[in-house]
Every structure is written in structure tokens, then in C-alpha cells.
Amino acid sequence: MAEVFEDAESVMAHLRALRQELLTTSIEPSGDQARSGLTAPQVGLIRSLVVEGSATVTELARRLSLSHSTTSGIVDRLQARGLVTREPDPHDRRYTRIEVTAPVQGYTREISEGPYGRLTRALDAASAAERKAVLEGLETLRALLSR
Amino acid sequence: MAEVFEDAESVMAHLRALRQELLTTSIEPSGDQARSGLTAPQVGLIRSLVVEGSATVTELARRLSLSHSTTSGIVDRLQARGLVTREPDPHDRRYTRIEVTAPVQGYTREISEGPYGRLTRALDAASAAERKAVLEGLETLRALLSR
DNA sequence: GTTACTTGTGTCGTATACGACGCGTCGTAT
């Protein structure tokens, strides 16, 4: 149990660092090209709307693996910028469909690479064995936790 | 490049889910035993103080792989609860040493398992090959990103 | 039809998390 604890600390350090590198800094500061001032979750939400179609807040939360309240806040900020709209569903007034506004449609082509451009490029440059190691490691970890 | 993108989405989904399972829910709601109302970062910071000794805010930030401002905020909230103190260094007044208060010392034995109890137990129950797969996967991913 | 349950939404409070900024402090070069 002793040395396993070091593994646990190592795993946590890896996950923290990966999150920082991928989730929070993947879009804006990498200097790739001039950007829009959007954060990774915001780009991910817009991208989901474009690629998988408009959806309700709850559906978006499910797609992005976020809670309802978090997703609602992201929609709030995008709506304040005029990038998405909330359209009440006439058939069932509980529903509110989130739609991207027209000006976003064109811009979206630029982000069709997804919010994970850096990760995608890294995986593309990796060997098949490396990709396999990455995916198997993550899958193994999750399987261990759900056991 | 096409199928690689699916790998990227898969990796991101794994990381998101792992973060939720480990970072945010590892301490409180697992029903292990009655808890203190402390969050995982708070427990991690206290644990670092006890195990590795008292330190400055910057040093703590480095240990926890967090930014200085985030760490300062966590110390703020722990200080408000009387769990840590800020002691100005008499030799160099730029420094402020963070110390755990006396009542915390005993309690700390209960959390010496670390904030990652669930992860530690999972890794302990895993085979050597599984542990290797997990660590290699994470290390490979980080190496790919820093290439 | 009225009641009870479910579902979807938005909001509130709190805790991370970061970069940017200003302030005080120390060492050092001028």
C-alpha cells in the first residue's frame, strides 16, 4: 500500500497538469492564431451546437459532461455576446432550445477542428503504440475506479 | 487525421470524467465516514503542510501545481475556519509562512491516507500491469503534448 | 378535475482557478 500511494499522487499530478494544459489553455494563449476571447468550454458548447445541432440546456450538459447549472452559466455569457439565443419551444414550454446566431455559422469553420486542436495534433503526430498506451491507460484507470 | 479526432474526443471525455470522479467527489460524498466539509484542494493543502512541513504560499502553489492566486484563496478560507495561520517571517518580511493550527494535527491522522483515498484503494486493488498501463498512458500523453 | 409526480429551467451561494495588477521588501548595481 505504501508505494501505491506514490502512484496515486503521480496520477493526480498528471491529471491536474493535463487539465491545465488541455482544458484551460488549449484555446487562447497558445499563440496559434488570433482568437476570439472565447474559453475552451465556450468553444466546445458552440461547436456542439453546430456539429450535433441545437439542443436544450440539459442536453448540452449531457453532451459536455457538465452539470446543468454550469452549462446554464456558459450559455448566459455566450448569449450576452450575441453568439447564441434561447428560443422557447412552442410545443412544450418547459423546453428552451439553444441556437447559434447567424454570424457564428461562418466563424465556426475555423473551430471545426474542435476545442482540442493541440491534443488532436499531438495524437496525430503520435505512433499507433503511443495512442494505444494513452487510451488504454485512461480506460484502465476509469475501469479501476468503477470496480 | 479523421479518426484521430475521435481519439481526442475520447481522451477529453475520459479526463473530464476522471476529474469529476477524483477531484471533486473524492472527499465528501463518498460516504466513507462523516467528514469535515472540506474540499479536496483544502485537504490536499493541509496534508501537504503536515506531511512536507509548513511553507509559503508560493511553495504551496508549486507543491499543488496551482497558481499563486488560487492557493492564496484556499489559504484564505482555511484561515477563516481557524485551520491554518499566516505567520510573517521575521527575517525576511516578504515571506509569510503558512502553518496548521494545533487542533488540526490530530485530525490529520484521519486524512493521512491523502485526498485520493478512492484512487489509492483502486490502485492497490489493481494488478501491476494495470498500474503500469495507467501510468504509462498518462506519461505518454503528457510527453506527446510537450513535444 | 384535482392531486401528486416528474421534468426542464433559471438562480443562488460557494469553491476552485487563472492572469493582471499594485504594494512592500530584499539584494544588488551604480
Added chain:
DNA sequence: ATACGACGCGTCGTATACGACACAAGTAAC
């Protein structure tokens, strides 16, 4: 001695992120 750069700290503004809550709207039970 003084100016200056480096360092540590705290604070601000903003964005994520969650659970808990209240409310509205539909559904089901009776």
C-alpha cells in the same frame, strides 16, 4: 545612498463548476 530589478504576497475581475432551491409546465393517478 539610491535606483532598480526580482521576489512574495494579496487582491481584483472573470470564468468555470457544483449542489440546492424554487418555479413553471407537463404527465399520471385517482
